[in-house]
Amino acid sequence: MSKNCDMIKDLLPLYADDVCSDESRKAVEEHIKECAECKGELDKLRRNVTVSPKNDGEVLKRIKRRLRIEKLVVGIISVLAVCGILLFGLMYLINTDKSMDVEKYNIPDNLHVTMHGSELYLVVNGEAAAFWHAFPTISDADGDHMGYGTGFDSEKKNGYGITLKQRKIDSFAISKMLDDKNGCEIRLFDIEKNTKMEKFFYYDDVNDKEYILWERGTND
Ligand SMILES: [Zn+2]
Known part of the structure; x- marks a missing residue:
């Protein structure tokens, strides 16, 4: 492996993503014509690159699923909180006493x-x-x-x-x-x-x- 190979390998990921300068691109293209090893590296990178959209899809799906779960959890917690407040209010009304209305219930005639x-x-x-x-x-x-x-x-x-x-x-x-x-x-x-x-x-x-x-x- 020549010193040139080291430099080219550093450039390969950029080249594969098509984000390197024209100069770098030319250097890489010329080098891989002659260097099977670097060509092999590039092919490997490109396989990864072509696979990546699928990965992105998976990641996106996973994020969406996670968001759905979070929404569901937040929804359940909100519903429970509302139920809790209603239940608390009901328990308060049931378990808190007040003096009976003397006139309404005919006390003490009864x-x-x-x-x-x-x-x-x-x-x-x-x-x-x-x-x-x-x-x-x-x-x-x-x-x-x-x-x-x-x-x-x-x-x-x-x-x-x-x-x-x-x-x-x-x-x-x-x-x-x-x-x-x-x-x-x-x-x-x-x-x-x-x-x-x-x-x-x-x-x-x-x-x-x-x-x-x-x-x-x-x-x-
Ligand atoms: Zn090389």
């Missing part, structure tokens, strides 16, 4: 108390029976309620009350009343053991209003 021995029970009927949970409160002689505000004085406690809570979505709450026509009973307290309790009431925490349902010495 509430009365009954005794089993010395134990006081609350009986809940009608639409009020659609409550999700009964939130208890104790009142003091000043009219403040534990759990609502900060004025409650536990030394002066004199009454026990509940507030009916429902889910934020009405339809989830109200469906229960249809198969609950007989109402339900909630045990309140033993009036002989809890002598400090002078009254039982429904507490409308929205309007800070008590509806007395039982008072010691009047209806027990």
Whole structure:
């Protein structure tokens, strides 16, 4: 291999791609007429060059496929994110409570108390029976309620009350009343053991209003 061959081999890739100068091209053409080795190199390069469009096609296909997959992944993630937000919102509405509307659900007309021995029970009927949970409160002689505000004085406690809570979505709450026509009973307290309790009431925490349902010495 002559020194010339080294130089020509450096030029061959450029020649094969047809990007070398006229001078270089002439030099390469003249050399390969006489040098079988360099001619062979050129043929090899040209095979690669002719193969390359096919490769480009493959690469392009691969890029397109990858883009499609990325689009799909982004799409799936977006859909999941939207579903997640909707689900979160729904769970929030289902699992967050609010006080039942006193007028809308006829509270406390649907509430009365009954005794089993010395134990006081609350009986809940009608639409009020659609409550999700009964939130208890104790009142003091000043009219403040534990759990609502900060004025409650536990030394002066004199009454026990509940507030009916429902889910934020009405339809989830109200469906229960249809198969609950007989109402339900909630045990309140033993009036002989809890002598400090002078009254039982429904507490409308929205309007800070008590509806007395039982008072010691009047209806027990
Ligand atoms: Zn050569």
